[in-house]
Amino acid sequence: MSANGIAAVAESYQKFNPRAYLQNNYMPPRANFTSEEFAVPWKLRCLADAFATGEICGRTLIDIGTGPTIYQLLSACDYFEEIVATDYLEVNRAEIQNWVLGEDSSCFDWSPYIQYTCKIEGNGEPWKEKEQKLKKKLRRILPIDVHQAKPLGSSLSQPADALVSAFCLEAVSPDRPSFDRALRNVTTLLKPGGHFLMIGALDESFYLAGEAKLSVVPVSEADVKESFAKSGYRTRNFCSYVMPPSLKIGVDDVQGIFFIHAQKIA
Ligand code: SAM
Numbered sequence: 226m227s228a229n230g231i232a233a234v235a236e237s238y239q240k241f242n243p244r245a246y247l248q249n250n251y252m253p254p255r256a257n258f259t260s261e262e263f264a265v266p267w268k269l270r271c272l273a274d275a276f277a278t279g280e281i282c283g284r285t286l287i288d289i290g291t292g293p294t295i296y297q298l299l300s301a302c303d304y305f306e307e308i309v310a311t312d313y314l315e316v317n318r319a320e321i322q323n324w325v326l327g328e329d330s331s332c333f334d335w336s337p338y339i340q341y342t343c344k345i346e347g348n349g350e351p352w353k354e355k356e357q358k359l360k361k362k363l364r365r366i367l368p369i370d371v372h373q374a375k376p377l378g379s380s381l382s383q384p385a386d387a388l389v390s391a392f393c394l395e396a397v398s399p400d401r402p403s404f405d406r407a408l409r410n411v412t413t414l415l416k417p418g419g420h421f422l423m424i425g426a427l428d429e430s431f432y433l434a435g436e437a438k439l440s441v442v443p444v445s446e447a448d449v450k451e452s453f454a455k456s457g458y459r460t461r462n463f464c465s466y467v468m469p470p471s472l473k474i475g476v477d478d479v480q481g482i483f484f485i486h487a488q489k490i491a
Pocket of ligand 1: 235238241289290291292293294297312313314317369370371372390391392393396397
C-alpha cells in the first residue's frame with residue numbers, strides 16, 4: 226500500500242513549480258514582517274530562539290528537503306562549519322545553487338528574510354555579512370529521498386551534528402506509517418545526542434505549487450510528538466501556530482504550523 230502511495234507522491238512532485246511555491250508561501254500575505262502574528266516571522270523566531278541557546282552546534286548541519294528556500298538556515302549559520310542542503314528535485318537544488326552563486330538576476334529575493342533575522346537575533350550583524358556567510362557554508366546541495374533506508378545514499382561519511390527540516394516529511398508521505406518510516410530513515414543521518422529542529426504543517430491534506438497539487442498526510446500535534454518519541458527522540462521544545470483566516474489564501478488547507486526541537490537519545 227505504502228509503496229504505491231510513495232510512487233504516486235514521487236509522480237506528483239514531477240510537476241512541482243518552485244516559483245509558484247515561493248509565490249504562494251514566501252511572499253505577502255504570509256511573508257509579512259510587520260508582526261509575529263504572520264506565519265513567516267513566527268517560523269524565523271522559532272529558529273532564532275532555538276539556535277540562540279548555543280546548544281545546537283557542531284561541524285555539520287543537514288537540512289532535509291530544502292526545496293527552493295533558505296530561510297530555515299539563516300539562524301543556523303553561526304553554529305556550523307558546513308550546512309548541507311538536500312532535495313529530491315533537481316529544479317529545487319538548482320534554485321539553491323543559483324542563489325549561492327548569485328549570478329542569476331531572476332533569483333528569489335531573500336533579503337527581507339535575512340534583514341529580519343539579523344534584527345531579531347539582535348547582534349548588530351550587517352545582513353550582507355550573514356548572506357555571504359550562509360552562501361560560503363552551503364558547499365553541498367545533495368539529492369535525497371527520505372523513503373530510502375539511506376536517504377543520502379553514500380554521500381555522507383559521518384553522521385551530522387544536527388538536522389533541520391521544514392514542511393518536508395508530511396508533504397512527501399502518503400500516510401502515517403510512511404511518515405514514521407521517513408523520520409526513522411533521516412534519523413540515521415544524525416549522531417546520537419544530536420538535535421533535530423523540524424517545522425511542519427498541522428492538519429493539512431494538500432498544497433499547490435503551480436500545476437502540481439501535492440497530497441499531505443494530515444498530522445496533529447500529538448501525532449508529531451508521538452512519532453518523534455517512537456523514533457528515539459526526547460522532545461525539548463514544542464510550539465504551534467494557528468493559521469489566521471487572513472492567511473488562508475486557497476493555496477493549501479493548512480490549519481497551523483508546528484515547531485519541534487527534539488534530541489536523539491544517545
Ligand atoms: N523546505 C522547504 C520549505 O520550508 O518551504 C520546502 C518544503 S516543500 C513543501 C517539500 C519538499 O520536499 C520539496 O522541495 C520536494 O521537492 C521535497 N521532496 C519531495 N519528495 C521527497 C523525498 N522523497 N525525499 C525528500 N524530499 C522530497
